[in-house]
Amino acid sequence: MLKLDILAFGAHPDDVELGCGGTLLVAIEEGKKVGVIDMTKGELGTRGTTSQRLKEAQLASEVLGLTVRENLGMLDGFFLNDKEHQFAIIETIRRFQPNIILCNAPSDRHPDHGRAAVLVEDAAFLAGLSKIKTTHNGIVQTAWRPTQVFHYIQSRSLTPHFVVDISAHMDKKMEAILAHSSQFYDPNSNEPETFISGTAFLEFVKGRAKELGQQIGVQYAEGFITNKMLGIASLDAIIQNKT
Numbered sequence: 001m002l003k004l005d006i007l008a009f010g011a012h013p014d015d016v017e018l019g020c021g022g023t024l025l026v027a028i029e030e031g032k033k034v035g036v037i038d039m040t041k042g043e044l045g046t047r048g049t050t051s052q053r054l055k056e057a058q059l060a061s062e063v064l065g066l067t068v069r070e071n072l073g074m075l076d077g078f079f080l081n082d083k084e085h086q087f088a089i090i091e092t093i094r095r096f097q098p099n100i101i102l103c104n105a106p107s108d109r110h111p112d113h114g115r116a117a118v119l120v121e122d123a124a125f126l127a128g129l130s131k132i133k134t135t136h137n138g139i140v141q142t143a144w145r146p147t148q149v150f151h152y153i154q155s156r157s158l159t160p161h162f163v164v165d166i167s168a169h170m171d172k173k174m175e176a177i178l179a180h181s182s183q184f185y186d187p188n189s190n191e192p193e194t195f196i197s198g199t200a201f202l203e204f205v206k207g208r209a210k211e212l213g214q215q216i217g218v219q220y221a222e223g224f225i226t227n228k229m230l231g232i233a234s235l236d237a238i239i240q241n242k243t
Helices: 015-029 050-064 083-096 111-126 167-178 199-215
Strands: 006-010 034-040 068-074 100-103 148-152 162-165 221-225
Touching (some): 006 015, 006 083, 006 111, 015 034, 015 050, 015 100, 015 148, 015 162, 015 167, 015 221, 034 050, 068 083, 100 111, 111 148, 162 199, 167 199, 199 221
Parallel strands (some): 006 034, 034 068, 100 148
């Protein structure tokens, strides 16, 4: 069994890089084992092909330094928060037994994001119920519930419950994003323009990180939402705002 410290879910390839790539880089630098699960292949995306997107996800994984990355092959645009899809997530959570799960924003421009957020959070709870039986490679799995489920912020300007300083990793985060080259700015591309394909979107990504960083007195940060009250070991754990 490969046990992970953090498992990040994204409805589409590139969601994780955009929403929490910097936070994953911080964790990996700390020596944590980190994995990513892409729920769909992004096959409804205007630009790029399925095979391209799978290759780009692998390249982005190498940039981030992930321990593992897998694709569940759910239908882009049409997956549901139902028993079938919950079991797919439950089996994955039990297989990797992460302490922390990161997943899509609870509300966002793309309807898949909010739906994925609820699906993953529901499945994370159900994964801890021993009467729900699942197997992997013919072996009965042990019930496992992560300690925390956090939602990364995406297109919509949602108010985070906490932010993570990613200042030292912003350049690498952008490199991982741009590994998904079919989706983002390419002056030589003849494909149609989309919401994320122009230079303005990349500027937005950095601007959002700079705005969140400014709130805690650092250069760049990523924001997260939680439906569960957080506790801290001591007041010294809080980053002191220098502003």
